Amino acid sequence: MKAALMAIAAALALAACHEIPQDAAKPYAGKEDVQPYAGDRFKGDKQKFEQALADRANYENEYLRTGDAKQ
Amino acid sequence: MARMKFICDAERCIECNSCATACKSEHEVPWGVNRRRVVTLNDGVPGERSISVACMHCTDAPCMAVCPVDCFYRTEDQIVLHDKDLCIGCGYCYYACPFGAPQFPQAGAFGLRGKMDKCTYCAGGPEENFSVEEFRKYGRNRIAEGKLPACAEMCSTKALIAGDSAVIAKIYKTRVVTRGKGEELWGWKTAYGGSDKVSDNLGAKA
Numbered sequence: 517m518k519a520a521l522m523a524i525a526a527a528l529a530l531a532a533c534h535e536i537p538q539d540a541a542k543p544y545a546g547k548e549d550v551q552p553y554a555g556d557r558f559k560g561d562k563q564k565f566e567q568a569l570a571d572r573a574n575y576e577n578e579y580l581r582t583g584d585a586k587q
Numbered sequence: 588m589a590r591m592k593f594i595c596d597a598e599r600c601i602e603c604n605s606c607a608t609a610c611k612s613e614h615e616v617p618w619g620v621n622r623r624r625v626v627t628l629n630d631g632v633p634g635e636r637s638i639s640v641a642c643m644h645c646t647d648a649p650c651m652a653v654c655p656v657d658c659f660y661r662t663e664d665q666i667v668l669h670d671k672d673l674c675i676g677c678g679y680c681y682y683a684c685p686f687g688a689p690q691f692p693q694a695g696a697f698g699l700r701g702k703m704d705k706c707t708y709c710a711g712g713p714e715e716n717f718s719v720e721e722f723r724k725y726g727r728n729r730i731a732e733g734k735l736p737a738c739a740e741m742c743s744t745k746a747l748i749a750g751d752s753a754v755i756a757k758i759y760k761t762r763v764v765t766r767g768k769g770e771e772l773w774g775w776k777t778a779y780g781g782s783d784k785v786s787d788n789l790g791a792k793a
Contacts, residue, residue, distance in 0.1 A: 542651065544660040546670025547713040551663065552731040555716050566589055566751070568733035573750025576739065577758040579765060 589751040590646075590665040591708055594641045594759050595738065598766075599746035602627055602637040606738035606747050610641070613709065613737040614726025620690040622706045623738050639738065639747045642667065642706035650680035650689060664730070664751075666708040671724045674702040709736040709748070724769035 554566035623641035651659040657675035694701035712727030714721035739749035
């Protein structure tokens with residue numbers, strides 16, 4: 517009984533611990549944008565596009581070049 | 588799905604302003620508009636810190652919430668962009684933004700404001716990719732070329748890093764773990780040998 521009450525109390529207490537979106541879902545009234553991977557470079561291949569950006573981001577990690585990183 | 592973000596490592600930023608210069612040059616940003624700038628705290632005092640600031644492409648962007656004409660949108664990669672054809676230059680986004688990212692070019696005498704301009708994460712805007720119109724209104728579209736923002740790629744010390752939040756958070760975590768904390772950050776041992784601690788060496792010198 518006590519455990520059940522504790523569980524209910526915990527559930528109620530934690531119910532407020534979530535982030536409420538600050539921006540109301542407003543409609544966008546402007547022109548539609550083209551997907552960045554739609555052009556000749558990626559030909560609509562989203563996976564290839566995301567991999568290109570991830571590879572590029574990893575160039576920013578000089579420890580990959582020097583091999584001095586501690587994990 | 589990627590969530591594109593910037594991280595500025597205040598321990599590395601040397602206030603060289605190459606990020607701001609790269610941005611200005613890449614997008615031919617007009618005078619009086621600073622999409623990116625370097626802010627220094629405690630300038631000239633030991634322990635000063637600099638940080639490069641621009642639009643942070645917030646997950647819950649306050650500019651989007653306050654815009655009266657709903658000209659903001661978020662791309663698939665969570666980059667916050669806006670339509671300049673719709674913007675009325677009211678300045679609400681400027682007041683809402685905690686980073687001072689929205690900028691307004693002077694459009695005439697008596698401080699008349701033009702349409703809002705801000706960091707696009709080098710992703711252009713709602714025009715055809717690589718078109719003249721896109722460049723004129725929003726600047727170059729490096730993202731569609733498979734490149735990251737010019738400011739981060741130009742950063743000499745790699746203080747400013749850009750990319751998918753999962754990737755750059757991992758890079759930053761590796762950095763923090765590798766370099767340690769406190770006096771070791773200055774690289775005393777690398778420069779002068781001996782102990783990692785500056786305080787140990789100060790005693791030896793005296």
